[in-house]
Amino acid sequence: MRVARTTIQAVVIGLGCWLGLAGAWAEAAEVVVYSARSSQYGPEAAFDAFTKKTGIQVKTFGGNSSELFERLKAEGDKTPADVLVTVDAGNLWNAARAGLLSRVDSPEIQANIPANLRDPDNRWVGLTVRARTIMYNTKKVKPEELSTYEALGDPKWKGRLCLRTSSYIYNQSFIATMIKRNGEPKTEAVVKAWAANEPILINGDTKILEAIAAGQCDVGLTNTYYLARILAKDPSFPVAPFSAKQQTTGTQVNVSGAGVTAHAKNRANAIKLIEFLSSPEAQQMFADGNFEYPANPQASANPILVTWGKFKQDDINIAAAGELQAAATRLADRAGYK
Numbered sequence: 001m002r003v004a005r006t007t008i009q010a011v012v013i014g015l016g017c018w019l020g021l022a023g024a025w026a027e028a029a030e031v032v033v034y035s036a037r038s039s040q041y042g043p044e045a046a047f048d049a050f051t052k053k054t055g056i057q058v059k060t061f062g063g064n065s066s067e068l069f070e071r072l073k074a075e076g077d078k079t080p081a082d083v084l085v086t087v088d089a090g091n092l093w094n095a096a097r098a099g100l101l102s103r104v105d106s107p108e109i110q111a112n113i114p115a116n117l118r119d120p121d122n123r124w125v126g127l128t129v130r131a132r133t134i135m136y137n138t139k140k141v142k143p144e145e146l147s148t149y150e151a152l153g154d155p156k157w158k159g160r161l162c163l164r165t166s167s168y169i170y171n172q173s174f175i176a177t178m179i180k181r182n183g184e185p186k187t188e189a190v191v192k193a194w195a196a197n198e199p200i201l202i203n204g205d206t207k208i209l210e211a212i213a214a215g216q217c218d219v220g221l222t223n224t225y226y227l228a229r230i231l232a233k234d235p236s237f238p239v240a241p242f243s244a245k246q247q248t249t250g251t252q253v254n255v256s257g258a259g260v261t262a263h264a265k266n267r268a269n270a271i272k273l274i275e276f277l278s279s280p281e282a283q284q285m286f287a288d289g290n291f292e293y294p295a296n297p298q299a300s301a302n303p304i305l306v307t308w309g310k311f312k313q314d315d316i317n318i319a320a321a322g323e324l325q326a327a328a329t330r331l332a333d334r335a336g337y338k
């Protein structure tokens with residue numbers, strides 16, 4: 001009898017411990033983030049502020065976009081990741097399409113971030129805005145000579161244009177959103193005209209800016225934060241941005257953003273983190289970390305970006321970057337843009 005009672009006590013104590021542990025596990029004050037943002041220019045400051053505010057620890061694992069995509073896919077429901085942070089709407093769209101992200105219906109996120117910067121099905125949200133626009137050598141080109149992306153196909157830029165290859169996702173997304181905006185025939189004509197100008201193909205936005213500064217080419221197409229990074233160290237760098245298409249549909253933008261994974265163990269914390277990252281307070285930190293524009297219009301941009309002035313952004317839904325990625329690749333091939 002005594003033995004039986006001891007056994008029952010042990011079972012009860014054991015069960016109690018197990019329930020306690022399970023409870024603690026379910027409420028683990030952490031959130032695990034797979035982040036394709038480099039820590040040098042990434043959202044770490046905003047993560048720290050989140051931990052300070054909520055007590056929830058943010059554990060990050062880095063890697064490039066495709067590495068993290070493959071890792072999430074391979075881990076399936078065993079993944080420790082609660083949140084995926086990555087660059088380019090094309091990558092976010094691909095992750096959602098592969099079933100790696102889950103729908104989050106948060107009124108807070110929807111109020112903070114404009115609809116064109118979010119997945120129409122709420123599986124990801126843009127958190128920083130990157131403008132991809134014309135860059136020019138300030139000693140060789142007058143801004144009056146510039147106007148639109150299309151006009152870079154004018155023969156006057158023959159041999160004077162630097163571009164990245166068409167296979168790079170920034171340009172795939174760029175062409176994809178152009179297709180969404182203008183249709184395939186018009187976009188193809190534009191890309192053909194660029195190719196006819198025999199652009200110098202350079203592997204890296206920063207390298208393009210350096211080539212423009214060095215006079216290897218006079219104009220190019222890059223994201224603006226690469227220029228801001230350089231100007232923060234060297235204000236006399238002879239390259240300036242020109243906001244394309246201000247008379248019509250506006251300068252093309254893309255995002256870096258985040259989504260809650262399909263198998264998040266800390267889903268509530270994951271949603272809390274993304275809600276925080278979309279708030280004006282965190283937006284300032286997140287965008288400033290890499291000289292990007294905040295996605296939340298209530299947050300203000302870094303002073304270097306402010307000196308460039310306000311500009312009209314194309315407000316097409318950036319999901320187009322993913323939807324039309326394959327079409328963009330085929331179009332670039334047809335147009336002879338390598």
Ligand SMILES: [Fe+2]
Pocket residue numbers: 087223
């Ligand atoms: Fe980049």
